[in-house]
Amino acid sequence: MVEALANFSTVWLDPWLLFLTAxxxxxxxxxGAIPGxxxxxxxxxxxxxxxxxxxxxxxxxxxxxxxxxxxxxxRTAILLNIPGAPSAIATALDGYPLxxxxxxxxxxxxxxxxxxxxxxxxxxxxxxxxPVISDFALLFQSRDYLLLGMIGILLVGTLSGESFAKGxxxxxxxxxxxxxxxxxxxxxxxxxxxxxTLMGGIPYVAAMIGFFGVAEALVQLHxxxxxxxxxxxxxxxxxxxxxxxxxxxxxxxxxxxxIIGALPGTGGDIxxxxxxxxxxxxxxxxxxxxxxxxxxxxVAPEAANNAAVGGAFIPMLTLGIPGDAVTAVxxxxxxxxxxxxxxLLLVETPHLFWFTVGSLTLANIFxxxxxxxxxxxxxxxxxxxxxxxxxxxxxxxxxxxxAIQNNPVDIYWMLLFGVVGYFMKTYGFQVGPVILxxxxxxxxxxxxxxxxxxxxxxxxxxxxxxVSHPISxxxxxxxxxxxxxxxxxxxxxRSRLRWRR
Numbered sequence: 001m002v003e004a005l006a007n008f009s010t011v012w013l014d015p016w017l018l019f020l021t022a023x024x025x026x027x028x029x030x031x032g033a034i035p036g037x038x039x040x041x042x043x044x045x046x047x048x049x050x051x052x053x054x055x056x057x058x059x060x061x062x063x064x065x066x067x068x069x070x071x072x073x074x075r076t077a078i079l080l081n082i083p084g085a086p087s088a089i090a091t092a093l094d095g096y097p098l099x100x101x102x103x104x105x106x107x108x109x110x111x112x113x114x115x116x117x118x119x120x121x122x123x124x125x126x127x128x129x130x131p132v133i134s135d136f137a138l139l140f141q142s143r144d145y146l147l148l149g150m151i152g153i154l155l156v157g158t159l160s161g162e163s164f165a166k167g168x169x170x171x172x173x174x175x176x177x178x179x180x181x182x183x184x185x186x187x188x189x190x191x192x193x194x195x196x197t198l199m200g201g202i203p204y205v206a207a208m209i210g211f212f213g214v215a216e217a218l219v220q221l222h223x224x225x226x227x228x229x230x231x232x233x234x235x236x237x238x239x240x241x242x243x244x245x246x247x248x249x250x251x252x253x254x255x256x257x258x259i260i261g262a263l264p265g266t267g268g269d270i271x272x273x274x275x276x277x278x279x280x281x282x283x284x285x286x287x288x289x290x291x292x293x294x295x296x297x298x299v300a301p302e303a304a305n306n307a308a309v310g311g312a313f314i315p316m317l318t319l320g321i322p323g324d325a326v327t328a329v330x331x332x333x334x335x336x337x338x339x340x341x342x343x344l345l346l347v348e349t350p351h352l353f354w355f356t357v358g359s360l361t362l363a364n365i366f367x368x369x370x371x372x373x374x375x376x377x378x379x380x381x382x383x384x385x386x387x388x389x390x391x392x393x394x395x396x397x398x399x400x401x402x403a404i405q406n407n408p409v410d411i412y413w414m415l416l417f418g419v420v421g422y423f424m425k426t427y428g429f430q431v432g433p434v435i436l437x438x439x440x441x442x443x444x445x446x447x448x449x450x451x452x453x454x455x456x457x458x459x460x461x462x463x464x465x466x467v468s469h470p471i472s473x474x475x476x477x478x479x480x481x482x483x484x485x486x487x488x489x490x491x492x493x494r495s496r497l498r499w500r501r
Contacts (some may be wrong), residue, residue: 075319174437
């Protein structure tokens with residue numbers, strides 16, 4: 001171990017590797033800020049160029065892209081209400097109202113610091129608790145992932161203002177969209193109407209860009225004549241008092257992000273959503289209401305989705321199981337370089353583990369540097385005349401959508417979802433739950449099938465498994481409590497409990 005750490009420290013200070021990590025982080029920030037250009041896509045493209053590179057150089061560049069890309073999605077979420085990535089959907093809920101108040105600079109500065117804080121917590125967990133957390137993640141069964149997905153969908157009530165019914169409808173609509181395509185078990189078409197085009201499903205990025213980008217552009221047409229809001233960018237670095245105030249929330253959100261990131265098949269989007277819900281439930285006196293510019297609504301999701309990066313590396317390096325889509329791509333790269341991620345990785349190549357920890361740490365440091373620079377240029381986007389900005393948003397949305405699969409049909413889907421999203425916003429429906437439904441729907445479907453197969457198609461056994469295993473029981477109680485809290489019975493139950501006391 002001592003020899004491995006010595007080799008790691010020598011490689012860590014290599015100028016070329018430092019440059020690759022910095023370049024990857026900077027590129028990741030701007031790739032993540034562009035809707036449609038996902039971190040997974042950028043990593044996949046990079047790996048194709050790094051096949052013949054030494055493994056250290058490839059991992060340094062990929063670590064930078066990963067860290068920067070997860071954070072970059074918050075930039076456009078705050079400035080334009082268009083999340084650059086699904087993990088930034090929760091950030092847009094309070095970030096965009098802050099930009100409308102002229103506080104985009106402060107919002108971006110706060111998200112940068114909290115993203116870096118969450119990133120360090122996730123990396124520390126990777127370095128110290130990797131074997132423990134990976135063993136805990138192995139205890140999760142298909143029914144537990146199903147419950148996590150159901151809890152995520154249920155959280156739409158939190159994201160949808162006062163009307164839980166509207167949020168549930170939006171989430172169900174997203175699940176319906178996510179079900180389009182071939183059945184994962186039987187390979188039969190679902191909601192395809194005999195059309196070959198729908199066999200591959202509807203890309204969630206096209207739905208995300210349509211519901212957020214195009215819909216927001218159409219909504220802004222109603223305020224075309226209003227002057228642009230001047231942004232206050234005199235103070236970007238958060239005050240020390242604010243950092244102290246949100247430290248506890250950031251720590252709790254980072255813990256949520258690390259654990260959720262370590263669960264195979266989950267990712268920063270679920271982590272950010274759960275952290276946002278935790279912030280809303282645990283914050284008693286926010287400066288502003290949630291959804292109207294509460295800074296707690298920025299701190300929690302940004303700390304959580306960056307902490308999920310370190311968490312996602314835990315099952316990848318220790319078990320050979322990807323924590324999310326990006327680590328699945330990285331596993332392929334490691335195999336190409338002749339490495340075998342899994343339990344023997346720490347024994348046969350311990351230096352690689354510590355090099356990965358060091359690269360993520362360096363990328364997080366560069367994220368702080370690059371994240372606090374260039375904000376003045378970014379905030380100028382909001383100050384552009386809307387007659388220029390709105391067509392630019394639609395053009396960039398079309399380009400980003402087409403870049404996914406080079407398929408012009410995706411652009412038609414984007415425009416359709418944009419019109420649907422416009423009417424949803426007009427009548428008080430939130431579009432965030434729709435995207436969450438699109439993302440979580442297929443995961444719920446696949447895990448429901450596996451859980452039912454494990455119960456041998458017996459409904460009684462299937463339901464009994466939810467209360468006969470500790471993890472499933474805890475998640476079931478949490479799900480039922482959340483469901484009950486959204487009904488009129490909850491205030492009555494709380495009042496009775498207080499009366500008995």
